[in-house]
Amino acid sequence: MNKSREPLFHITKRGALPWYAAWGIRGGAVLLALLACALVTVLVTGENPLQVFATVFNGSFGSPRRVWMLFQNLAMLLSVSLAVTPAFRMRFWNVGGEGQMLAGGLATAACMICLRNTLPNWAVILCMVLSSILAGAIWGGIPAFFKAKWNTNETLFTLMMNYIATQLVAFFIVVWEVPKGAGQIGIINQSSEIGWLPVIGSYKYLLNILIVAVLCGVMYVYLNYSKHGYEIAVVGESERTARYVGIKVDRVIIRTMLLSGGLCGLTGMLLVGGTDHTLTTTITGGRGFTAVMVSWLAKFNPIWMILTSFLLVFLQRGAGEISTSFGLNQSFSDILTGVILFFIIGSEFFINYQIHFRHAKEG
Amino acid sequence: MFDVVSFIPRAVVQGVPLLLGSTGETLTEKSGNLNLGIPGIMYVGAISGTIGAFLYETSLPSPDALNGFLAVAIPTLACLAGSLLMGLIYCFLTVTLRANQNVTGLALTTFGVGFGNFFGGSLIKLAGSDMPYLALSATSLCFRKTLPWAQTTGWFGKVFLSYGFLAYLAVVIALVAGYVLRHTRLGLHLRAVGENPATADAAGVNVNRYKYWATCIGSMVAGLGGLYYVMDYSSGIWSNNAFGDRGWLAIALVIFTIWRPNVGVLASILFGGLYILDVYIPSGMNLAIKEIYKMIPYIVTIVVLIITSMRNKRENQPPASLGLPYFREER
């Protein structure tokens, strides 16, 4: 019998892997990814690898300001990731976090600009919160409505909604631009600080961080212990089972996306009202897309998401630091982020599947 | 007045990158792979071509020594190689390792855009330019060579003959892709793989091989879109982030054409036209309204998406297994 014609190996689906083994594999992938990144960096810069790692670390923890920046970025990324997660648990691919954030940010800016002379500060902030949630919810609710009624492909729909939001923001930037013809709004209410979220003590970012921390806990409880969370999980696993036990699938889809979009909108508010105090078309910094990866890497678990979003933010800031100190441009961090993601994405295979080598068994 | 003769050529040159991108993505999606990495791939295609052209131009003793054939061939091959590598990364992760397609695609876009801007920025620095861009005008001239009768045939020449070779190539690729998908065995197998890989597999079609080929060829075609943008549309000028969101618009175009590349030929010109409509519609001093016009392509895409899902005609749906990994021994 001609053995050489047999397949060399074949692949089977694994049973359950204990959680520590699964996270061991992921951890190994991160280490490999870091080595690969170091290699790339060393090749590009010619520095010694230890120096490179020290720079990465320095980028995040080098000074109190950097640590604050790290946590602020972490909070924003985590916030969007938490927002898109209910949708993902439902197997609704909401890649529209960008658009929903922009919608929320736009609503916030609108409140800050239009209401500054009519309402007291606290009322403006209240309006900002409500309108940003509403705007995000609308942005997320539209694709959900069509998904629920006609099963319209939600990945493509939410993706397109991002660019409509971008253009809408671009439109209002021209409307509100200061000075005329500048093509940007500049800092809104710079002198009056109306609509600026309050600062706790002297820590500019603390409020945002606290809000997101609370959100994280609430989301964890919501998804794992509430009736809504359970319904979301059932709908995600099997719509037929959901109908069988009397869950109204349409309603759950729309409700969950209103929540998801609303939270994205709130994140937009935190960005505009809490830190940036301006509105640009790129204010989201691609977090709506990064959130997809954060959430997926954490297996849609809010607590693990702290870790995965930390990892991504840490690397981005570290890579940013590499760029500055070695005179590379900022986009270098995107390359490194990409490389790391490839490794982690690839590692999932080894968690879910097993490779059997034929000759090994015969030997 | 609305000047049709000058409007159409401008719409076409806007449309060509979208056409190449969407043809590439259609081929990919027909195999069941939803490649959201296309924007990144187009960036990589563009920068790879730019690097090729830059290396060639700087290796010359003087600009006059430029060989027209090499000036086109080197960037084109570099572009194809770069985008092929991107396609391979995507395939390895999603087909061989069965990773989630959405996540992989988005990571690929992050990577690709970063790659483009990083090397773009580095080249600009290398070239010692004071401006935030890099100009490869000599190479661009070769890419932009129009058909010989373009200047002598009046409006006909302007509308039909005034483009560089990549524009015509884009149309040819789209038509060939449309033909292959509809009328050949390859196309039949590819459609079957995207619709129902288990069935295709049982019928003896090598599912993974088709997914690899379709995705890699699709990536290379899309990469050419990036190359066209830099070398022809922008006259050989690379500046970071100039390509913008055209990659996503290309994905929108796939939906708009309901997965038919030959429809894309006209649809891409329509999209290109919508993209620059703001210049042609008199809006007076109201600059803001232009941003609203730019929304139109996305809105019509959504409308198409909604209408096709409402009519629920089987032929007009996305490939049934789009976005799903395939594993034969799944139980």
Added chain:
Amino acid sequence: MQNKAPAVELRNITKRFGSVLANEGVSMEIRRGEILALLGENGSGKTTLMNMLSGIYFPDEGEIFIDGKPVVIRAPKDAYALGIGMIHQHFKLVDVLTAAENIVLGLKGRLDMKKAVRKIDEICKAYGFEVDPKQKIYDMSVSQKQTVEIVKVLYRGADILILDEPTAVLTPQETDKLFKVLRTMRDDGKAIVIITHKMHEVESLSDRVAVLRDGRYIGEMRTADSNAQEMTNMMVGHPVVLNIDRPEPVNPRLRLEVRDLTVRSEEGILKLDGVTFSAYSGEILGIAGISGSGQKELLEAIAGLQPTERGSVTYYEDSGAREQLLGKDPLKIQEMGVVLSFVPEDRLGMGLVGNMDLTDNMMLRSFRRGRTVFTDRSTPHHVAEDVVRDLSVVTPSLSTPVRRLSGGNVQKVLVGREITQAPSVLLTAYAVRGLDINSSYTIYDLINRQKAAGVAVIYVGEDLDVLVELADRILVLCGGKVSGIVDGRRTDKRQIGLMMTRIGGGAHE
């Protein structure tokens, strides 16, 4: 017995899925000019074994010989090259393509649809098939799709044909037609394997029978030398005495009245046509019929899952109060205080969530309880413990996803949960499908206990032997119509079989 050269010889084939042994050391022969019936209970490894011949799975151990030569079948392509064609139970057709496109799928060479259509027409003429090569698959009926599958295999010149439960979805007329074609092909010198567990089909069609049990090869015999009893015994492993308790209904009271129930599928096909019957407490109403005669639609309509065209489903409480169930969804029915338990046919796709553990699956029915926004996990946890203990469910733990359990244990979990609700109406669809004899008897026993507790049980079954022994009354469906309702104690298999294929069927009640 004339000696025919074996077309296929399997030697010591073993296949595992994770820890599950699907086939173990199977050796057998398939011969030309012969119809071999591969017999075995569900889960005995018939389909897995044949899938290794057709290249879907690769055996972990063992060898395959075709016409005496050793071969390696790594992919379906290899199987086709060796002349092996399999018609799967779930059709492998691409919906949006035409019949002809599906038939030529996977072949080599230039695509010439005209030539292909000509060849298809020739095959159809030779064997008496009716196929419109230009028709899209999604426009076809089940039997048309099956015909396309067979033509597809013949088109590739297959002379070893494997059919996996081909009659499960066919009407008797379609079955007869199929059998005629299969006999023609056998006389043509082809080797044919038919996987089935229907005894009468085996007896009327096959030349030889091979039996699998628990993944192992048990033995073979010539059909002419054997009989259904012997085959069944081999299949099950011990003499089968189907002796199911049937206590007299105690104090039966009208519980459910279905009138003129009519259901049309989304494609506009009439699935139920004016179905009228009553179900009583403390009684088991059996539902018999060829698969796809409207059983699924009937149960789902009662459970509030199926849009209906007209009719009524009235629920009678003990007090005599009436409730109309039709037009209400499962949630509304539940809120009205009607406890309706439903064990659906598709256990993991509808009744349970495969990726959730036992506790979470128990929660499917109870998660709405309590006034807080939070779910109560401790009660379902106790329910899960009780079910595991009472029904002797074999599971590593309560936090094991149910999809990892074996078929019998999955069903015990599902039935256990539904019974825990203390229902007044229990609907079951193919409750013992794929279960071994012991699990089946556990389920019969559970159902009988529900009956004794005064539940109105509606039991949809496929095994007529069981129906005749278990049910107090049997309603026979035929093409969505009620063919008749007979007394379970005064009927036999034959009569019901006739009623399944013909309205009335000569029944007198």
